[in-house]
Amino acid sequence: MKGIITACCAGILVAGCSSGNIIPPRAEQPPPRQTYSTAGLERVMGKDADQLERLFGRPIADVTEGYGRKLQFGSAICVLDAYLYPPDGGHGQPTVRYIDTRQRDGSPIDRASCVAALTHSKGRR
Known part of the structure; x- marks a missing residue:
């Protein structure tokens, strides 16, 4: 019985050393943190709900x-x-801390461009 177990273990070790099409796993790197600029967002960041409604x-x-x-x-x-x-x-009045934007089909769009488009669509500049 001991010989059978030894033979099986040896077979497994030899199979592991074959040069087949085994691709070793890649070392996964976490994605880089995406940073967002607030340039062009001055009309929105830090504003309260009433100010947003007046704008958009x-x-x-x-x-x-x-x-x-x-x-x-x-x-x-x-x-x-x-x-x-x-x-x-x-405590206090909630204000805008973050915004997310997208095109109508879900594709990305620059946040400042969307703010400008929404402002223009409401006839405000």
């Missing part, structure tokens, strides 16, 4: 979860999601 008009969606609130604005060109949070400590 009525939002097409208004979702509140916990302390956060998402206002969504759209035009024929793009969709903008503005995420508002209260100041640190949870």
Whole structure:
């Protein structure tokens, strides 16, 4: 019995050394952190909900979860999601801390370009 186990182990070791089409796993690197510039976003960042509505008009969606609130604005060109949070400590008027933008088909679009397109579509400059 001991001989059979030894023979099986030897067979497994030899099979592992074959030069077949085995591709060793790649060392996975975490994706680089994407940083976002706020250049061109001065009209939106730090603004409250009333200021956003004056700039873009009525939002097409208004979702509140916990302390956060998402206002969504759209035009024929793009969709903008503005995420508002209260100041640190949870007290005070929530303001825009982050925005996400995309074209109507889901493709990426520059955030500042979407802000400009939404502002222009509402007749505001």
